[in-house]
Amino acid sequence: MFDNHSHTQYSGDIPMGQGNSVRELCIAAIEKGLDGIAITDHFDIDGIFDGYFPPLDHKSIASDIASAREEFNGKLKLLHGIELGQATHMPDESTAQLNSQPYDIVLGSVHAVRGIIDFADTDIAGMSKNEYVRLWEQYIEEMLNTIEWGNFDVLTHITYPKRYYLANGITDFPDIKCKSREYFEPILKAVINKGITLECNTSGLRQQMGECLPNEDILRFYYELGGRDVTIGSDAHKAIHLGANFAEATEMLRSIGFDKLAKFESRKKDFYNL
């Protein structure tokens, strides 16, 4: 199995001294029996250009990956990826970055919408219902714009703001039972039409959400709409979380009907049996 979403010490959202090296991630991945991992450090392009996040050390990442590929050759497939956030806020700069490295996989993320830095750092508790509903709708709109832009392989962790809504005590929104499918129908149809892979991000299973991003209901809806193109990622910010909850997530995916997972090399998609 491939873990297509992981972060090293170079990722700008990891405090100094708390992350793991590429080598440490490789050792943990082999111990956990993973066939491959993608290193996909954060590149939240607007936050970096605004100076909110430190610049990503692309050179060191590439060099550490090259050394680890030699060291773990034959034991682990090590993929060089990037998690590109808010590409549509700076599309030319995003494309320039993607052309500057021989990436295997590009994750497309929406961690923020115009006007905020990241949902993680937004005072959602201080908002009125109208304001946080509007923010959610802006998230859906910007995600659609990102899919339309389309220069990435995997749409990551859809429902991301929900984690921070819950953390701020907002438990009734989005109303998953009544509204979730309505919000996500255009997104799911757009990724299917564009051939973009949908990520099943397991990080929520080890957090307050207690579910994957997106959750089973949305994944089921995606399947009903004809979607068969999914990947799985732990979004590990520490080596210990690589492959975390994959057994639970793959069982859920199988129960929906999925029998294959996507993986990438040199940005070419391939499927393997689930």
Ligand SMILES: [Zn+2]
């Ligand atoms: Zn992310």
Ligand SMILES: [Zn+2]
């Ligand atoms: Zn991530």
